[in-house]
Amino acid sequence: MNTLYNKEPEIRINGKDREIWAGYASIAAELRRKSEGQAKTVLAIECYPGVRLREIEEGIRLHMPIEAVFHAEDAAIDAERREAKMSRYLTDDRVFGYMAPFTVDEFYDESKLERLRERIERVSHGLVVIIGFGASLAAEPDVLAYADLARWEIQQRYRSKENGNWLAGNADEDLLRKYKRGFFVEWRMADRLKQAVLPRADYYLDTNAKDRPVMATAGALFAGLEQAAAQPFRLVPYFDPGVWGGTWLEKHIGLEPKPHPYAWGFDGVPEENSLYFRYGDIRMELPALNLVFFQSAHLLGERVVERFGAEFPIRFDFLDTVGGQPLSLQVHPHKAYIREHFGMAYTQDESYYMLEAEDDAVVYLGLKEGIDAERMIGDLEKAQQGGFTFPAERYVNAYPAKKHDHFLIPAGTVHCSGTNGMVLEISATPYIFTFKLWDWDRLGLDGKPRPVHLEHGRKNISWERTTAWVNDNLVDRVEPLGEGDGWTEERTGLHELEFIETRRHWFTGKVPHHTQGTFHMLNLVEGDEAVVESPEGKFEPFAVRYAETFIIPASVGAYTIKPGSGSRSGRLATIKAYVRS
Incomplete structure (x- = not known):
């Protein structure tokens, strides 16, 4: 544990x-x-x-x-x-x-x-x-x-x-x-x-x-x-059971057992997470959005505020299907569609970073070559009516997934996590805009059919994103960028259609970072403990542990990350996300 x-x-x-x-x-x-x-x-x-x-x-x-x-x-x-x-x-x-x-x-x-x-x-x-x-x-x-x-x-x-x-x-x-x-x-x-x-x-x-x-x-x-807004910090996480939930979160984070397994873990969603402020002996809880509203420029950076306003446009969360079930087969709306139909300024581009994966873990991503779009929609409609199981693997690619794989999912791409994966989802923030296409013949925890939005979904599927395109654009896009004393840096995505840039650092020594005027959101995806420090002494050393998400405000500027004293493994890794210029 x-x-x-x-x-x-x-x-x-x-x-x-x-x-x-x-x-x-x-x-x-x-x-x-x-x-x-x-x-x-x-x-x-x-x-x-x-x-x-x-x-x-x-x-x-x-x-x-x-x-x-x-x-x-x-x-x-x-x-x-x-x-x-x-x-x-x-x-x-x-x-x-x-x-x-x-x-x-x-x-x-x-x-x-x-x-x-x-x-x-x-x-x-x-x-x-x-x-x-x-x-x-x-x-x-x-x-x-x-x-x-x-x-x-x-x-x-x-x-x-x-x-x-x-x-x-x-x-x-x-x-x-x-x-x-x-x-x-x-x-x-x-x-x-x-x-x-x-x-x-x-x-x-x-x-x-x-x-x-x-x-x-x-x-x-x-x-x-x-x-x-002038130092690294973490949001207060919360965890929620779901119909497809797995066992990883409960086992490895030490959560109270529930009748239904935990499906989601939220520790990087400022729109819904809290902050704990400690004043002497008294702790106060407040919505993390207060920091976004009242320290926008220092937290986000002026360039991000100019583009998104007082909104935190990136979120990190966990999807646990280890020993559980697949997520619903789904698609997210294109930018023009979400703006016209829901009044949102940007859409839910995302990616799946595999924090952990069993040997048989898969990610469903993109469509197979040569499928008939109308036949696929017809099968989805029959499945929605009941008495028919949608043959997902006839239409959708199923990619084997292993620890540290990164699957990119620009809006319009059919996708879902299969069983036996522990996903760190890196996503744009409008996170309720998931159009479920099929839900594997199951009911929600309330005993009712979970909502399927096939009419919205069919209008947003990018039918040209088939196997060859997915292989070239969304899978295994690791690009070495640089190295130093005890560290290497890689670009792992996201796709050019998405505004989020992600960088992975492997390290055994101290890694230099700089916010360059925008916030960074990170997770320690390998290793027990790392320490974030300011070369200029702007803040106290800040310790993070495995799987913890943390935020570096834009105002911080230069910072370093190194292995912590509690780290027992040799090589550590962080995944970092920020708004691409």
């Missing part, structure tokens, strides 16, 4: 230990201090959708008197108008919508807001709390707090049916539809509001753990973000 893998990586923040409070008693004491000497204090608690509003209200009230509480959502437009606004962007599809351009004020009634402000104004003394998603619209507060939580925690609340979507009353609805509403509408709107409100907030409130809030001054939060 690889117990060295750190499942709870932290960033220790310097100099702000006195600007953080854990638990409602300590938070209330700080709020009392903040309001001392004032006859009336208006506290606005702006919230990300999914925050437990009642818990916050009751938790504060338990430790300090509150004269009045107002709920921002009382001023929202009615349900019929909300649904009419959202319907075009939600669509009838179970999985896919269209990226919505809304801001939160579009869902509030100005006359209701004005009446709410008048009610707040009529309270003459004491602590007055306005809380909810949109609370900052309802008052000019004396104290402004922002209550936040991570995307993964939101999804857990969807799954447990504790929460539905914002004002939707749909806690019991299909999980995929709840996720779709969050992804395409709510989270986009909430992220725009966060970017506007948080820089003027007094406090930041971490509400991820039930009844265990953590509050920091906004100054302490932003100091932490600034520090994180």
